Amino acid sequence: MKTRLPIGILVSGSGSNLQAIIDHIEEGKLDAVIKVVISDNPQAFALERCRRHNIPYVIINHKDYPLRDDFDQQLIYELQSRGVELVIMAGFMRILTARFLSSFPMRIMNIHPALLPAFPGLHVQRQAVEYGVRFSGCTVHFADDGVDTGPIVIQSVVPVYEDDNEGMLAQRILKEEHKIYPQAIQWFAEGRLEVKGRKVHLRAAKELHVTPQHNPSLVIR
Numbered sequence: 077m078k079t080r081l082p083i084g085i086l087v088s089g090s091g092s093n094l095q096a097i098i099d100h101i102e103e104g105k106l107d108a109v110i111k112v113v114i115s116d117n118p119q120a121f122a123l124e125r126c127r128r129h130n131i132p133y134v135i136i137n138h139k140d141y142p143l144r145d146d147f148d149q150q151l152i153y154e155l156q157s158r159g160v161e162l163v164i165m166a167g168f169m170r171i172l173t174a175r176f177l178s179s180f181p182m183r184i185m186n187i188h189p190a191l192l193p194a195f196p197g198l199h200v201q202r203q204a205v206e207y208g209v210r211f212s213g214c215t216v217h218f219a220d221d222g223v224d225t226g227p228i229v230i231q232s233v234v235p236v237y238e239d240d241n242e243g244m245l246a247q248r249i250l251k252e253e254h255k256i257y258p259q260a261i262q263w264f265a266e267g268r269l270e271v272k273g274r275k276v277h278l279r280a281a282k283e284l285h286v287t288p289q290h291n292p293s294l295v296i297r
């Protein structure tokens with residue numbers, strides 16, 4: 077039997093990336109097991125997705141924790157006590173602290189809806205439309221102590237059209253997010269990702285059918 081990577085997923089909202097991960101696991105394309113989903117928002121639709129798929133979840137509402145350190149401590153406890161080896165941030169709206177990062181060194185992944193290092197931070201699809209870039213996309217990266225600055229695992233490119241608005245571009249990018257995030261996690265599960273400084277080396281790259289540059293027809297084996 078294949079070993080499956082124990083993952084924990086942090087969410088705050090809709091959870092469409094969570095759904096993509098659930099679907100890839102259920103279809104046998106991703107060798108991971110979701111040990112827990114943690115939401116800081118009790119109303120997150122992501123929690124409904126957990127209920128539908130019988131996935132354990134915990135709500136850690138940041139409003140209940142006046143001290144940030146206590147919030148982090150609870151997050152760390154819920155993840156470590158379940159043996160989580162990779163933490164997946166999927167639309168989690170809190171910035172990670174040094175304490176959290178040092179509990180999972182190079183074991184936290186994030187997805188960002190732009191081609192980093194362009195457009196870090198929030199509302200980046202709107203910024204891309206307003207700036208007039210011809211391409212944008214999404215990036216999966218390891219988290220470090222900056223905002224959207226960690227070593228890049230995979231990126232996918234999408235075109236930006238002249239009549240796009242923020243929502244149209246966000247939808248086009250999300251479709252790509254749902255392909256590259258499961259792929260990045262699968263590479264981690266296979267032990268193929270090696271971080272050297274700020275670069276991520278993909279081991280055994282010659283055998284791969286897909287590459288860390290995705291534009292945009294990606295097949296997950």
Ligand code: GRF
Pocket residue numbers: 089090091092093094166167168187188189250253
């Ligand atoms: C995605 O656009 C992701 O890139 C960003 O937050 C959004 C989360 O969407 N970090 P969802 O909750 O997975 O639908």
